[in-house]
Amino acid sequence: MGVAIAVDNLNAWYGKTHTLKGITLEIAANSATALIGPSGCGKSTFVRCLNRLHETAPHARVEGTIRIGDEDIYDDASPVEVRRRVGMVFQRPNPFPTMSIYENVAAGLRLGGVAKRAELDEVVERSLRQAALWEEVKDHLRTKSGASLSGGQQQRLCIARALAVDPEVLLMDEPASALDPVSTGKIEDLIFELKDDYTIVIVTHSMQQAARVAEDTGFFLSGELVEFDKTDRIFTNPRDKRTEDYITGRFG
Template structure:
């Protein structure tokens, strides 16, 4: 029995109803319903291969890039069907940004990494406006003070934690309404992880964050709502404090206490 508290529609940024994902004949995600609230951090937890990253990639149509993937169900951003044929996936990904597990800066300068999205989407009329967007994005990613004197050096020359913050700056440069983060700290040391977690808390003042994490401690620290996935099913979805202290489903309790995973 799947347990989920549905949120007030007015507070929802994204809704997913009856979502199934198939990779060829493999049924990877089974009838998932989720509400992503505005200005809230939602964590997806569960064992490896349980479907949490697959479902995350449905939220900005990243699975479109996989030939054998087929998605069924209804996913909406501000009430608009993101899989409608009239929706441009490139425009959608400006509104629903993504940060990946491994830092992946473009082989360009720090400046050009951040300016890339705003240029594509015509967000700046001139160089001065673009400069302003780049600075604001790097400040939002808590990176400006560290790189302001080396903006034209390669982004790949930064440390791992700095590269991940550069990727966050790149993602927020298009002013997304939702930011998806697929295990953003798994390749980072504890100090860089703490910086990213602090950043997530600041970002939620402006947008919705959805984070996939293997670390239950991280989910407990950064999120307000947590979804537990197991074998492609959404087992339970509720306030983070309830999931970790008083889950409804015995499978959730077994995962949190380390009996499955």
């Protein structure tokens, strides 16, 4: 399996606070990679560096390199282009509340200049099918708003919206932590399906979830990547005592 994202000596700051310290890792293409670690250790900051969202925070700064495919995303590409290639789904589902289901999914395409009805229809259907939401919403695409859906459906709508612009990478920052167990299961099933076609990076507080969905797992602590390895290895035979303490619940 190839490398989708190569991160080399990544450092990130909020003002004077050094939040990510010398992160180096390679994220495999067409697989799911989980990031775990106690609250405040820098997981969200890390994924926000992968689509250049970190730099939108006040006084935020990044050093180091991130290559996606052949491109250094901080040198060779604009933030807008990076965010098209690297989609993101957040902890709280955030559909555009007043827009219809259809318009939520079509929004990114319209911004990119796609105006043909047939093309929009096709991508909206494909994206909703990929997000396992089509059957539930196909009869109300234009009449129901994003906000009228349940939390779990809203999150799958956000996934469809992210997929509509044809990204290579999907970042998911605790995508199921606001959802009930049934909706969580649907999101996990979806991650399983989607990793055939996309590279997925998922931040999670649930070690069970990491173990269920991810091939590789990274353990962050105080802004450092303590350990990065096959998920099995991290959970059964970690190399670092701090990883072992965390996964066995001795802290965090």
